[in-house]
Amino acid sequence: MKILVIIKRELLTRVRTRGFLFFTIGIPLIAAGFLFMEYKIVQASQNVSSNIAVVNLAPGFYAPLAQALGARLDNGQPEFVLHRVAATPATLPAVEAALRQQVLAKRYDGYLVVPAAIVTARTAVYHARNTAAVAVRESLQAHLGQAVNRARMMRAGLSPAQIDGMAGGFKLNQVKVSRLGGEQADNGRGAIVVAVLVGALYMTLLLYGVVVMRAVVEEKTSRISEVLLSAVDPFSLMMGKILGVAATALAQLGVWAALLALAAGYGLAMAKIGGATLSAYVPHLPALLYISFFVFFILGFLLYASIYAAIGAMVSSDQEAQQTQMPLTMVLVAAIYLAFLVMANPGSTLSVVLSLIPFFAPILMVVRVAVSHPPLWQVLLAMALCLATFLACTRITAKIYRVGILMTGKRPTLPELLRWLKYA
Amino acid sequence: MAGAAIACDAISKSYGEVRAVDALSLTVPEGAVCGFLGPNGSGKTTTIRMIVNILMPDAGSIRIQGRAAGADTKDLIGYLPEERGLYQKMKVGEMLEFLAELKRVPASEAKGRVRRWLERVELGAWADKKVNDLSKGMQQKIQFIAAVIADPPILILDEFSSGLDPVNANQLKDILLDLRAQGKTILFSTHRMEEAERLCDYVCLIHRGRKVLDGKLADVRAAAGKSTLRVSYRGEAALLRQAPGVLGVDDFGNAAELKLSPEAQSGAGVAAIVRFLAPQLELTGCEQLEPTLNQIFLETVGAASVTPPGAGAGAANG
Known part of the structure; x- marks a missing residue:
């Protein structure tokens, strides 16, 4: 099969370029590197005990305060190392002056002034060398708050046991109501997956569509088309190019998916050690989403790439190609804008109609499947319409390709284009 | 075929x-x-x-x-x-x-x-x-x-x-x-x-x-014909014109190129010319020349202009 020879060449010459390697492996590695560095930085800052001097003016409050601030870090070190500094309201200015010097000398990271009326006033002041350490401030605030609340409840006459019984966090669980099957817990990560999938679709349709177009322009300007056409028919040549580039895009997506799965697996393993359950981390998305993503990826790519190929055959230079492809790019951009509309209201008539339009379906139907449960017949109809449009389009694009590929000189006008269709 | x-x-x-x-x-x-x-x-x-x-x-x-x-x-x-x-x-x-x-x-x-x-x-x-x-x-x-x-x-x-x-x-x-x-x-x-x-x-x-x-x-x-007969001779040049099938003579003194009519280009035609001239002139050489392909081309295309038919057909440049 000659088309296989063409696909093989497209795939091999593209996959072996430095640019492909960089985008496919380099970008995820760099992204992972940044995430890892950020994680390390956060971890490093979180795993350092804060050395804090405490000036307590509230009688009897130091013990509950020390208890409240007794949290330990992941590495077992105390989060706060407290140094009690005695002071009275009279000596406070002098003590503070001395502490300020000691903070600047890095003996302490900061000092906390607990006012006499902390329980009623609900406020204290933390003087720190580094006010950018948000985690330290938030932790101090939360723990001091707990100590203050506890003290207030004690005053109200509750026993420590009663207070312990009342304490405790609160968690709101969200459940997605669906027509298909039972109710599924949705932890909110679904939206991120949808964004990733739609982003991947948009990028590959646009970027790799343009790759097809530029490949055709290159063959045209280097005039190798005629040599190729002496060996294969133009339809095979065009489809071979499109499928070869599609294979390249799939290879890239495959590598990314594998890397993502690897990272997710690693994350899951870490989460398991930490005692979390699987369902807390894996988004619950229907299998239909993954299937329709794959089908619409292929159909959408074929549809857009065949038009990009025809545009490539119509023009004689990259600049001309850039101008001519604008309307097609606008359609894709419109699809992305409409995606937000559909996401907000996936079941509306407008959304249903838009998601059936072949040029929008690859993005909008995937969005609908992701955020709601459209009837299966609508998904299948959108696929069928997309396929039919592709088949109808290739009849035309292949003709344009066939005539255009041998043409040089100026871009054809619309009437000229119609004439091409006649004599191809 | x-x-x-x-x-x-x-x-x-x-x-x-x-x-x-x-x-x-x-x-x-x-x-x-x-x-x-x-x-x-x-x-x-x-x-x-x-x-x-x-x-x-x-x-x-x-x-x-x-x-x-x-x-x-x-x-x-x-x-x-x-x-x-x-x-x-x-x-x-x-x-x-x-x-x-x-x-x-x-x-x-x-x-x-x-x-x-x-x-x-x-x-x-x-x-x-x-x-x-x-x-x-x-x-x-x-x-x-x-x-x-x-x-x-x-x-x-x-x-x-x-x-x-x-x-x-x-x-x-x-x-x-x-x-x-x-x-x-x-x-x-x-x-x-x-x-x-x-x-x-x-x-x-x-x-x-x-x-x-x-x-x-x-x-x-051959079809274009060996339309030129170059003869080297001594004698009366006027006789050359009278030979059968000769349309024109380009005389150089002791050699001449005879332009032959189509009928005269055959072996028999040339032989007839030689038979006609030989008794009256001293022929020292006789060579029938084929036209070059270039001559044939120019003659066939003839006076017709050799500009391409109509401009603007982008792919028709062969």
Whole structure:
């Protein structure tokens, strides 16, 4: 099969370029590197005990305060190392002056002034060398708050046991109501997956569509088309190019998916050690989403790439190609804008109609499947319409390709284009 | 027609209003070297593109080795287009292997063939270089290899020697003669008549999309006639004009060129002239001259203007 020879060449010459390697492996590695560095930085800052001097003016409050601030870090070190500094309201200015010097000398990271009326006033002041350490401030605030609340409840006459019984966090669980099957817990990560999938679709349709177009322009300007056409028919040549580039895009997506799965697996393993359950981390998305993503990826790519190929055959230079492809790019951009509309209201008539339009379906139907449960017949109809449009389009694009590929000189006008269709 | 490598039957092709090729019939027998001649814009490239099945004729039919021209017959033909083109960013060897595989040469065999051909044209060391690192002359030779790599029975070369320096042109000409000895059918277009004269045994002359002349080179020349009789003589020049079938005389004193009427160009006609002159003049030499292909071409195309028919047909530049 000659088309296989063409696909093989497209795939091999593209996959072996430095640019492909960089985008496919380099970008995820760099992204992972940044995430890892950020994680390390956060971890490093979180795993350092804060050395804090405490000036307590509230009688009897130091013990509950020390208890409240007794949290330990992941590495077992105390989060706060407290140094009690005695002071009275009279000596406070002098003590503070001395502490300020000691903070600047890095003996302490900061000092906390607990006012006499902390329980009623609900406020204290933390003087720190580094006010950018948000985690330290938030932790101090939360723990001091707990100590203050506890003290207030004690005053109200509750026993420590009663207070312990009342304490405790609160968690709101969200459940997605669906027509298909039972109710599924949705932890909110679904939206991120949808964004990733739609982003991947948009990028590959646009970027790799343009790759097809530029490949055709290159063959045209280097005039190798005629040599190729002496060996294969133009339809095979065009489809071979499109499928070869599609294979390249799939290879890239495959590598990314594998890397993502690897990272997710690693994350899951870490989460398991930490005692979390699987369902807390894996988004619950229907299998239909993954299937329709794959089908619409292929159909959408074929549809857009065949038009990009025809545009490539119509023009004689990259600049001309850039101008001519604008309307097609606008359609894709419109699809992305409409995606937000559909996401907000996936079941509306407008959304249903838009998601059936072949040029929008690859993005909008995937969005609908992701955020709601459209009837299966609508998904299948959108696929069928997309396929039919592709088949109808290739009849035309292949003709344009066939005539255009041998043409040089100026871009054809619309009437000229119609004439091409006649004599191809 | 049986035994024909290429048989075009009344093919036509128009671009809009412009008739690039008009009811052209052309037959190239197996094993022939056929020169496809015509001025620029006469329809050569359009015809060739139809034979290679890149363009479809509007009317008429084309058979390649007896089979209707189509996707299947592409493998029978090696094609060197007038507009040369290679993948500039590919390695020379890999690109030629790709083009070989595209003509159904098994991948396992393509590598060896490419190496042998590159060595034959003294570019063996360039297999791993990118095409755009090669000089223009080297790229021409690579383009030629691209046409012959699949070892097709028919070769179609459009202006194959244009842009070649004499050394490389000679190298490729030797290869061409070698291929002809192997029994390949070769159709090449050119507007250089002396090149066609040296290489071809068949010629086809087209002008404004129409065939004006074709056949064996020898027949064509014979048909064009040996219209000039050069005689060396001593005696009365006026007698020359009275010889039978002589239309005109260009006298140089002791030699003259006689312009012969068509009837007088045969052996008998010349013999009659000699018989007429011999008793009355002292003839020391007598030579009947064939016109060059160039003369034939100019005479056939004649006074007709040799400008291409109509401008604006972008692809009709052959």
